Amino acid sequence: MSTKTYNVLFVCTGNSARSILAEGLMNHLGQGRFKAFSAGSHPTGVVNPLALQTLAGLHLPAEGYRSKNWDEFAQPGAPALDFVFTVCDKAAGEVCPVWPGQPMTAHWGVPDPAAVEGSEAQRSQAFLDTALALRRRIQLMLALPMATLDQLSLQKAIRDIGQA
Numbered sequence: 001m002s003t004k005t006y007n008v009l010f011v012c013t014g015n016s017a018r019s020i021l022a023e024g025l026m027n028h029l030g031q032g033r034f035k036a037f038s039a040g041s042h043p044t045g046v047v048n049p050l051a052l053q054t055l056a057g058l059h060l061p062a063e064g065y066r067s068k069n070w071d072e073f074a075q076p077g078a079p080a081l082d083f084v085f086t087v088c089d090k091a092a093g094e095v096c097p098v099w100p101g102q103p104m105t106a107h108w109g110v111p112d113p114a115a116v117e118g119s120e121a122q123r124s125q126a127f128l129d130t131a132l133a134l135r136r137r138i139q140l141m142l143a144l145p146m147a148t149l150d151q152l153s154l155q156k157a158i159r160d161i162g163q164a
Contacts (some may be wrong), residue, residue, distance in 0.1 A: 006082040006146070007101070008036045013056065015040025015067040018050045018087040021131045023065065026138050028100070034142070039070035039129045048114050055064075056125040071097060083158065088112060104155050108137050108162040137138045137161050 008030075010022035019038035026036035046083030047065045056062040072078060085108045110133050116126035138160045149157065 014044040
């Protein structure tokens with residue numbers, strides 16, 4: 001059994017909602033086998049309070065998150081990344097930095113819950129729906145036999161998860 005810890009970066013434009021949710025979910029569900037980070041191509045500088053409320057509602061830590069630029073992960077001394085996932089369509093179309101570690105990449109786009117207008121309950125439900133969609137994709141990834149898949153098969157599998 002492999003004891004490798006995989007570093008995963010979730011990227012979105014603002015790094016305030018979807019990528020934050022994915023970071024929290026992967027760090028919890030990955031049970032130490034995966035270390036998740038999040039970043040944005042144009043970070044807002046603020047984590048959306050509904051993202052933190054959603055994590056807390058799922059009984060996950062809701063402290064310590066910050067909205068940051070993806071350039072932090074292309075600097076010397078940054079963690080060598082194994083996987084980079086874009087979780088919004090806009091970030092998927094942008095030219096990404098060169099990531100250390102030559103990570104596998106895939107697009108796992110989900111609708112932006114922060115763009116939902118309506119009542120507090122409707123907005124909270126949008127965040128929960130996004131978190132549940134991300135959780136399902138993360139669970140599918142965690143079920144992959146990482147140690148036995150070759151690079152090409154693993155790359156196809158993580159891309160397929162984003163299409164589910």
